[in-house]
Amino acid sequence: AQSVTQPDIHITVSEGASLELRCNYSYGATPYLFWYVQSPGQGLQLLLKYFSGDTLVQGIKGFEAEFKRSQSSFNLRKPSVHWSDAAEYFCAVGSLNNNDMRFGAGTRLTVKP
Amino acid sequence: DAGITQSPRHKVTETGTPVTLRCHQTENHRYMYWYRQDPGHGLRLIHYSYGVKDTDKGEVSDGYSVSRSKTEDFLLTLESATSSQTSVYFCAIKGQATYEQYFGPGTRLTVT
Numbered sequence: 001a002q003s004v005t006q007p008d009i010h011i012t013v014s015e016g017a018s019l020e021l022r023c024n025y026s027y028g029a030t031p032y033l034f035w036y037v038q039s040p041g042q043g044l045q046l047l048l049k050y051f052s053g054d055t056l057v058q059g060i061k062g063f064e065a066e067f068k069r070s071q072s073s074f075n076l077r078k079p080s081v082h083w084s085d086a087a088e089y090f091c092a093v094g095s096l097n098n099n100d101m102r103f104g105a106g107t108r109l110t111v112k113p
Numbered sequence: 114d115a116g117i118t119q120s121p122r123h124k125v126t127e128t129g130t131p132v133t134l135r136c137h138q139t140e141n142h143r144y145m146y147w148y149r150q151d152p153g154h155g156l157r158l159i160h161y162s163y164g165v166k167d168t169d170k171g172e173v174s175d176g177y178s179v180s181r182s183k184t185e186d187f188l189l190t191l192e193s194a195t196s197s198q199t200s201v202y203f204c205a206i207k208g209q210a211t212y213e214q215y216f217g218p219g220t221r222l223t224v225t
Contacts, residue, residue: 032212034213043217043218094212096212099169106155
């Protein structure tokens with residue numbers, strides 16, 4: 001069964017600094033990978049997705065992620081963090097029919113002024 | 114906006130009582146999902162539906178049942194609520210021509 005590990009429970013960065021959130025997955029076939037963001041008290045919003053093709057994918061709000069098959073990773077990056085980016089971020093992996101999508105435990109991002 | 118609403122948004126109930134949560138969608142999506150979110154666990158799939166009257170179990174289905182009598186509504190029932198079912202419950206749908214899921218606003222359930 002697929003699984004996702006987000007090694008960092010909590011990350012603090014200064015506003016304007018770069019950000020990288022780590023995600024490692026375990027899946028036997030070609031994974032379908034996702035990053036979601038959740039603001040306090042809200043639902044999850046899709047940031048970006050990877051199905052195939054170019055391994056560097058662009059998402060909303062200036063985020064990007066890179067799929068590295070050799071490392072089983074799908075790390076999320078942003079070159080310059082804004083205070084409004086403070087939220088919890090979830091990596092998820094799915095299969096072709098995507099009826100059993102697995103989520104990581106999440107990384108909470110704090111942004112310092 | 115995927116046109117998903119959940120009701121109620123908040124509920125407090127006592128151990129042993131039945132509880133039903135409702136997910137309503139307006140865009141005729143075939144696939145609908147119920148997840149629970151708990152600290153340290155991310156989201157875990159409870160049940161999903163792939164059509165009217167067609168449902169299947171997810172990772173954490175014990176203690177939960179679901180029903181889907183109309184395309185637009187997917188109900189999650191806790192037959193006899195327990196304190197371990199205190200959680201935030203999210204409904205999701207899958208896009209018609211893609212593989213990502215879109216989530217509702219969530220229901221916070223507290224079982225005392």
